[in-house]
Amino acid sequence: MPSQALVKVTRLVKVYQDGSHVPVRAIDGIDFTVAAGEFTAVAGPSGSGKTTLLNLIGSLDTPTEGQVIVAGQDLGQLSRRARADFRLRNLGFIFQSHNLIPVLSAHENAEFNLLLQGVPALERRARVLAEFASLGIEEELTRRRPAKLSGGQQQRVAIARALVTRPKLILADEPTASLDSKTGARLLDKMRALNQRTGITFLFSTHDPMVIDRARRLVTLRDGRIASDETRL
Amino acid sequence: MLRLFKLAWRDIWRNRRRSFLTMGAILFAVLLISVSFSAQFGTYDAMEQLMVRLSSSELQIQHRDFREEQMLEHSMEEASLDVTALKAAHPWILSATRRLTGFGLASSDSGSTGVLLVGVEPDTEPAVSNMMQVQAGHRVLGRGDHGRALLGASLAKNLGLAVGDSVVILTQGYHNVMGAEIYAVQGLVRSGSPELDRALMITTLTAAQELFSMPGRFTALVLRTDAHRKAKAHAAALQASIQDPLHVAVPWQSLLPELDQWRRLDDASNYIFYMFLLLLIGFEIFNTTAMSMMERVREFGVMMAMGLKPHQISGLVAMELAMKTLIGIAAGLCVSVVLLMVLSQEPIALSQDMQEMYDDFGFVVDGFYFSSRPSIYVFPVVSVAVLAVVSMLFPVLKMRSFSPVKALRAV
Numbered sequence: 339m340p341s342q343a344l345v346k347v348t349r350l351v352k353v354y355q356d357g358s359h360v361p362v363r364a365i366d367g368i369d370f371t372v373a374a375g376e377f378t379a380v381a382g383p384s385g386s387g388k389t390t391l392l393n394l395i396g397s398l399d400t401p402t403e404g405q406v407i408v409a410g411q412d413l414g415q416l417s418r419r420a421r422a423d424f425r426l427r428n429l430g431f432i433f434q435s436h437n438l439i440p441v442l443s444a445h446e447n448a449e450f451n452l453l454l455q456g457v458p459a460l461e462r463r464a465r466v467l468a469e470f471a472s473l474g475i476e477e478e479l480t481r482r483r484p485a486k487l488s489g490g491q492q493q494r495v496a497i498a499r500a501l502v503t504r505p506k507l508i509l510a511d512e513p514t515a516s517l518d519s520k521t522g523a524r525l526l527d528k529m530r531a532l533n534q535r536t537g538i539t540f541l542f543s544t545h546d547p548m549v550i551d552r553a554r555r556l557v558t559l560r561d562g563r564i565a566s567d568e569t570r571l
Numbered sequence: 572m573l574r575l576f577k578l579a580w581r582d583i584w585r586n587r588r589r590s591f592l593t594m595g596a597i598l599f600a601v602l603l604i605s606v607s608f609s610a611q612f613g614t615y616d617a618m619e620q621l622m623v624r625l626s627s628s629e630l631q632i633q634h635r636d637f638r639e640e641q642m643l644e645h646s647m648e649e650a651s652l653d654v655t656a657l658k659a660a661h662p663w664i665l666s667a668t669r670r671l672t673g674f675g676l677a678s679s680d681s682g683s684t685g686v687l688l689v690g691v692e693p694d695t696e697p698a699v700s701n702m703m704q705v706q707a708g709h710r711v712l713g714r715g716d717h718g719r720a721l722l723g724a725s726l727a728k729n730l731g732l733a734v735g736d737s738v739v740i741l742t743q744g745y746h747n748v749m750g751a752e753i754y755a756v757q758g759l760v761r762s763g764s765p766e767l768d769r770a771l772m773i774t775t776l777t778a779a780q781e782l783f784s785m786p787g788r789f790t791a792l793v794l795r796t797d798a799h800r801k802a803k804a805h806a807a808a809l810q811a812s813i814q815d816p817l818h819v820a821v822p823w824q825s826l827l828p829e830l831d832q833w834r835r836l837d838d839a840s841n842y843i844f845y846m847f848l849l850l851l852i853g854f855e856i857f858n859t860t861a862m863s864m865m866e867r868v869r870e871f872g873v874m875m876a877m878g879l880k881p882h883q884i885s886g887l888v889a890m891e892l893a894m895k896t897l898i899g900i901a902a903g904l905c906v907s908v909v910l911l912m913v914l915s916q917e918p919i920a921l922s923q924d925m926q927e928m929y930d931d932f933g934f935v936v937d938g939f940y941f942s943s944r945p946s947i948y949v950f951p952v953v954s955v956a957v958l959a960v961v962s963m964l965f966p967v968l969k970m971r972s973f974s975p976v977k978a979l980r981a982v
Contacts, residue, residue: 398875422875423878425878426877440585441578441582441584
């Protein structure tokens, strides 16, 4: 169950220059924490700053002002290489459109992070197959390349890839946006079950009601600020 | 690393047509440059060997001032050079002969013309050069053929002379002593060099010494060696063992400077062509690499999000191009080696126009030769490899400054 803060965001500001060189405050002074084990959704209309917030927490982007601490590490203190290493060791990403590497098979995609972490081959295989089994990915699909998988199958492989390293935090940016509602609901249920079973923290960016309904905490953004923060039982 | 290698390999075949285009361009560059080099070296070698064999041979020992001023006063005494000792000291000297070269005016009933009169040792000259190769049915000079001469075929034609006719020669000899003699034409030579054939008159060394009033003297000791390409090194070695400070060892490159200059000029124009070709291939490699990179920006963004470091992404792109370059070079080499093995077996006959062009330059070439020596592949392989490295610099450096967020936003 949620305990100490895994993510701590303090007075976070992100300003972009748009095409007309007018500064846009995508994130406008957010203070926000996520405890370990949470299953949280960040919702809000388009342009409210959901994806920007996830990118900053995921160390994919750097803030204009403020501080982001994840797993006790101040991300602002890390170099580009150290941030890449931090992501590899601590974070998992699930993107809107599956973003598997097209020239690798489902199995190779899922084990890619383990390989980068230097996990031995036998252990990699065992962990990937276990993850595939828990997500209901049939063995016959493991050798197929992404183009030979359905949208739902690709997203399950993407989730397996994010989970297999047992990260502290999974950041999922609109994970159901490219799926039909039935497939999306099934995957969300699996993710929630995984959250309960493993204690891995999930942070979603979404405006999909299915995700919002299943989240145990809902943070709503509007114009780069937190409009509401609601915890459900 | 192994997985990145595997990934790079599979990425090559993701867009086969584009990869084949890049590898084909590299193959074509290696093939074209190798064949050009082979033709260049083959023809140069053949031309050099023909020219060297025809007249100068690989090396000569001369009076140090003879090349600057071809005066008979710049001649040497027979006793001043010990040929046997030189041959013993330098085993690469295969044979040696003396020559006395001077100028004169040859006359017949039809007219007069300037000639290059060369006195040779009939016993040893054939082992050094092909100068005395006479036309079919004519007799070569022998040691006792005093008062007889061989004429260049064009010279004989211009003077209206045939075998058995007499030719009068008038010279200004050693210390300006006038010399005059009548020689019987014993045979005609057709060297292949039109210039030489218009002026060459050959007699025995003793006859020439008598004509020029310089018994016991000669202007060059002509040496045949075991390798014409080593002539400069051989000349340096020979020079070190020559005792007389008035004598110098001269390689054929100095004796036939126009041949060396022509080769350098030809080389320079060919290198300009190669540079243009390489520039085109470079643009092609750069273009396909940049395209394949731009198509995968989002994919690279995902990899970076997963924890791949910028230098690893750069390494991936570099590895892909390195593989394509290696495949292209290997294929180009295979095709070139097979093709040149076939072409180097038989020279291609020159067209009449080409033959005339070479004649105009005063060079002797009897065909279009291809060389198959391994060094011809060095430039194409190295230049294409360097080109690939230069072409990949921009994409690879660009990758290093990639922002994962911007990459993930790419369509």
